[in-house]
Amino acid sequence: MQLALSISDFAEEICKAVEQSASSEIAVANANRDLLKDRLIKILSTRSIPLPVNATDIEQTFQRLAREWKEETAHLSSMTKMVMHPKYQRIIGMGPAVLPLLFRDLQKNPDHWFWALQAITEEDPTRPEDLGDVPKMTASWLKWAEERGYL
Amino acid sequence: MPARLESLFSNLKQANYKITSEESRWYNCTAFAAGETHRWWWPIGAYWPEQAPRHETIESFILAFRALGYAPCDDGALEVGYEKVAIYADESGVPTHMARQLPSGMWTSKCGSLQDIEHETSEALAGFGPSAYGVVVRFLKRSMQK
Numbered sequence: 001m002q003l004a005l006s007i008s009d010f011a012e013e014i015c016k017a018v019e020q021s022a023s024s025e026i027a028v029a030n031a032n033r034d035l036l037k038d039r040l041i042k043i044l045s046t047r048s049i050p051l052p053v054n055a056t057d058i059e060q061t062f063q064r065l066a067r068e069w070k071e072e073t074a075h076l077s078s079m080t081k082m083v084m085h086p087k088y089q090r091i092i093g094m095g096p097a098v099l100p101l102l103f104r105d106l107q108k109n110p111d112h113w114f115w116a117l118q119a120i121t122e123e124d125p126t127r128p129e130d131l132g133d134v135p136k137m138t139a140s141w142l143k144w145a146e147e148r149g150y151l
Numbered sequence: 152m153p154a155r156l157e158s159l160f161s162n163l164k165q166a167n168y169k170i171t172s173e174e175s176r177w178y179n180c181t182a183f184a185a186g187e188t189h190r191w192w193w194p195i196g197a198y199w200p201e202q203a204p205r206h207e208t209i210e211s212f213i214l215a216f217r218a219l220g221y222a223p224c225d226d227g228a229l230e231v232g233y234e235k236v237a238i239y240a241d242e243s244g245v246p247t248h249m250a251r252q253l254p255s256g257m258w259t260s261k262c263g264s265l266q267d268i269e270h271e272t273s274e275a276l277a278g279f280g281p282s283a284y285g286v287v288v289r290f291l292k293r294s295m296q297k
Binding site: 070073074075076077078079080083110111112114115131132133134135 | 190199263
């Protein structure tokens, strides 16, 4: 995955966003702007904070990983092996940014994305009696997604 | 795509097999062995009979099929009046696949999300390559009398 912004650029973007937010109660005096940016760079450089990536990159990465995962696990019956597959784990690792893509894929081609959705959202709208039933699990997750504005 | 199945399972070509369905990601081998085609069966993250623990063990698979009337038996030889299933496991003893014997003596399997196939022997899908299912570790049977 390629990072679209350097840490410095990301800090600059945050500063601009704060400045452009007319309704924000956070006012950044010009004199303090550079100080804010320096502090942001320090924080972003020393802490494990996921950096933003370009939306197109996310979509392309997801599409590639999803295609390869489906191809490489097509012969498997073991749900454990399917969801522990490195490509599936990398999709989970993309975090909340990948949720809209997972839901759109689920809408078009219902598939076993439920483990990933549960891992990322820490929620599970599936009824216990529907476990394993892809159409019913899909319906529960799509309803969940609609209610939260993902679709 | 026969070539794909043959590349995954090196013993298959010699097993007089035929494809009997389209691909489907809605059910798997274990569901198919149990006679279902509408949901995925697995102890983790899928449907599993409540009579069996949600552990990925051979014992759990035996208990799941015991709930359907199956009991362990010695081998996969055709016995008139009985239906048999085979449980496959990898080198670690973790279940990987199930197949069901047809009245003809042929075996039928759903290969993950790929097609249903009929194959002459239960060994047709065995092997320890990157995609084969290991070996048959247990045969179970039940009477076909209702």
